[in-house]
Amino acid sequence: MDYLKTIIAWIELHGVTVDLIKWLFVGILAWFLGAFRFLKTKLKRPTLEVESLTSRCAIEELGDIDGNPANLRATFLIEAGVNNPTTEPIVIRDFSLHIRRLKKWPIWHDALNPTTLPSRVRHTVGDISRYLKNWFSNFSEGPESLTLNGRIESRDFQSGFLIFVSASWGNMRPKKFDNGIPVKLKARLTTGEMLCAKSIIPVLEDHSVMESLVPGIFEHVENPSTWNIIREKS
Structure with missing residues (x-):
């Protein structure tokens, strides 16, 4: 006391x-x-995600090309979502996709660049179609707001579709598991920062599903200019 x-x-x-x-x-x-x-606040960084429930892959066997047997074309319809929890807007410069391949090392293909979609992605039930958002490609179908230009405002989230096409053969072909093909999606910002997300993309057995999502897709990817050609490096 x-x-x-x-x-x-x-x-x-x-x-x-x-x-x-x-x-x-x-x-x-x-x-x-x-x-x-x-x-x-500073530790909150933008993040990239692959919407695996809506992303799809269609595989087509092409046979012999340029003396190489068993060529395969894989068309990936990827829904990419970007979250910006920061206090500043961000701008996406470009996207790229890496595919897991049969060859044991290196296990990932070189980066695939996206190609232009032939039409807007849509979800159709009966006679009713709802257009969905996509990155960069412009169409007369639907409002312009469905085309994402890469700018994401502060504390905003945007998600849209991209298409990637690869042509490969032998051990450069994609590695397919029961639940799909492993991929690694990257988004490069104008600041130089690289965002990355991994996922497994389901492979469609029925190609009409892909055609209903993107009308004209298979005729579009028959043009070799849409392909990312994967070959063994010397």
Whole structure:
């Protein structure tokens, strides 16, 4: 009790000093809370995801091409979503896709570039079609807002479709598992930052499903200019 009385007496005699200590403590606490909020905001980075429930792959055997047997064309319809939790807008410069291949090393193909969609992606039930968003490609079908230009505002999320086409043979062919083909999607921002997401894309047994999603898709990819040709490096 004497010790407590001594402390109380000291506080009463040194009121100015106690006030200074109190405000110094409050200032330090406020600084730490502000620094924590600042770091929390800065550590929130944009993220990329592959919507595996809506992404699809169609495989076509092409036979012999240029003396190479058992060529295969794989058409990937990928729905890519980008989340921007930061306080600044971001701009996507481009997308690329890496496919898991049969060859054991390296296990990923070189980057595939997307090609232009032949028409808007759509979901059709009976006679009713609903157009879906896509990245970069413009169409007369549907409003312009369905075409994403790559800019994503602060604290916003955007998701749209892309198409990638690869032609390969031998151990460069995609590695197919029971649940699909493993892929790695990348998005490069104008800042130079690279976003990455992995997924497994289901392979369609019925190609009419892909045709209903993107009318004209198979006629479109018959043009070799849409292909990313995968060959063994010398």
